[in-house]
Amino acid sequence: MPRTRADGKKTQIVVVGGGAGGLELVTRLGANLPRADFDIILVDRNPTHVWKPLLHEVAAGSLDANLDEVGYRGHAFRWGYRYFDGALEGVDREAKEILIAPINDEDGSEVIGRHRIRYDYLVLAVGSVSNDFGITGVKEHCLALETRADADRFRRRLLNQCLRVSRQMVADPACDALVKVVIVGGGATGVELAAELFSAADALAYYGLEVFDAKRLKVTLLEAGPRILPQLPERLAESAKAELENLGVTVLTQTQVTSAAADAIHTKDGQIIAADLKVWAAGVRGADFLHEIGGLETTRGNLLVVLPTLQTTRDPSIFAIGDCAFFKPEGADRPIPPRAQAAHQMADAAYRNIRAAIAGKPLVPFVYKDNGSLVSLARYSTVGSLMGNLVGGRMAIEGRLARLVYTSLYRMHLIAIHGWIKGLSLLLVGHVNQVVRPKLKLH
Template sequence: MRKSSTPSDKPQRHDPDQGGTPSRPHQIVIVGGGIAGLEIASKLPGRIRRTSIAVTLVDREPAYVWKPMLHTIAAGTTDVSQQETSYISQARNRRFMFETGELKGVDRKKRKIYLNPLEIDGRPILPERAISYDTLILATGSEANDFGTPGVRDHCLTIDSRSQAMNFNREVMALMLAALAAKSILHIAVVGGGATGVELAAELVQLADASAYYGAAGLRDQVKVTLIESGPNLLGAFPDRVAIAARERLERLGVAVLTGTRVVAAEADCLRLADGTQLNAELKVWAAGVKASDACASLDGLEVTRNNQIVVGPTLQTTLDPRIFAVGDCSSLSPGELGKPLPPAAQVAHQQASHLIRHLPGWLEGRELPPFSYRDFGSIVSLGGYGAYGSLGQFGLFTGGFIRGRVAQLGHVLLYRSHQSRLHGFWHGGLIWLADMINSHVRARIRLPD
């Protein structure tokens, strides 16, 4: 980990020389259109009235999908076309600019970011580009960490982005059709017993169950899902009661759950385990561990952790450059009262985004940035139509309370709908919810093969 030579935990005032010149507005560039990045881009232009600014959002995808929903896109139990938000459309509606691209590097002295050349289906579209900034907000999210395990990159799929989830869906549909035609068994292995792995395993069972409704009789018995976790329990970040309830439900659904089991290599048709055994699997998805992208590891000397996360202080500014902020999964913040980094969770990303939306306007006018304060509102894991389990967090009268069933499912739904409301506004978000309810009655329950 690179150390800061002059780290400071004090709130930083805005430096007037970083602002835009009289001939141009102050350039705020946000890299990463996930939960935090898109919320900031959507709401910040409407919050800043006295200072002339221009907000630019950069993302490699053409559209946004709420990350906690990616596993449903991957399984095909949710249609991506109904849940995605076009960045271009959102930029038009919320008065920011959008650039398609993937971060390559940062030049802090010149205040520029560099984007990799853009290709579509192997065809060059745009060359390497540079974008100038006065204030930079890094919100590039996270990806699965293969820990250097041999064969993972070649033989395992991941679902860290919209395009990866869609690719997984095409693959699982093709393999299910092949198994149905051949009357053979399809073995699917999910590596990683965190929320993503647990929820994906349940959605795959739901996909097989729903397929029978459309004529794929017997497919439920032909799909065998195995969930592998190296730790002693599933859902290590959740309370024990949630983890136990989720495991029991998965096993009743027929999912084989292996805990205390480490994968040491991935091959074309199997996974090799630490005890020397071989687990056959035609489809393998890696959902274990979390790290920031490799690009974050070499951003002009910014301090990073061993998982490539950018170290920030209490004001969410990077330790070496107060003009650069990092939020969400790509950042590492260790509040004094916790003594350990905040988890890479959607609620952390949202709260950090809200903090910057509230306080950046004042900072641009010369006021101090207050330190970020995190509140744990609990967590919920959803097993699709088979149930949901959660805890109420560390606040209010029901600290750490356990919820399940309809209450937990409603809580999970409201998390998503409140996020949509923040992006699109109350009325527009309500119309999207209404459209989804109508579609649930008139469209197929699963995404059927084209």
């Protein structure tokens, strides 16, 4: 395809979803394609971006998302793309347009009506949603950590419950009131949140809850499988479990949830686990609106099936990257996992293949490189495994080295979306904020 269309219009590249992969992709496209010939558009229903692996810290209050979020409008101006506020509603492949749902004000009045945006190339990077597996009561009574709004909602409810317990303790120092949190899912999100809650509880005494400490926090982590953190070697998973139990977390494996109620989680083995707050982190799937959207091929879990080039199987002008894409490499037992590193690598591959398609060159198959997994247990510990190419295989790491590598993943993301100068400046500001700002965000 030539740089400009036969009708003289700019070649329009639309990316839907401003998560890790989508934002990195539009940043590179906007920075490297001439604006006179290309129109790069990002569509997202939220005005700002927060790196998803940090949401457990936002939920616990140990990270102020206002300092770390990226406003799409300002970022778009800096990097040469346009931002449209809105939610994807459909894809008209024949007209090569996407349908954007209406935007309503808080009072319900319409701000922008349903409208269409044309595309020459479309990239779907809309992420994933929690998979409740159809279990009764999960949608109604459990919280997920999918967005900044979800994390803020959890933090407010957590703080309110801590305040209730604190007041009960003031009125009756001998009472046994507890803040009871049940987290379903022993993957990285569930494990990291469990540890972060104890780190936050220890700091509440410095911010007005003098009679509250971590001993008043009861956290239960439920995992249906035989162990937590199945993506890590068993020794590291056991190390993480021991660390959690030392903090006070009750870790229950091989425990299947059958239903959720307003005040409890019910399990297959007959347990009724009381809970003031319930977090669902037991798996992900594609959003319902993705099911065969625009006639594209999707899985039972609403993920978009892609070719090795990351093009969708039924339309070469539509790509999918990140958590919403289903790609199983030839000979592999499982598809590419929904991880930040996969989204980062897919964004790079999609960028190169879109450039190749524009130039009329062959597209290159995507090759996923598993760089390992890392799990942060707040300020207490970090465990993980890296693909130790220098030592001929996977390398288990713990402690300070693991923490250094874990934080470097976020640094790489900042540099990818801000460039070296601003990215490094933000890292410096982050270190300063750790010293001068409150340890917890309580509002």
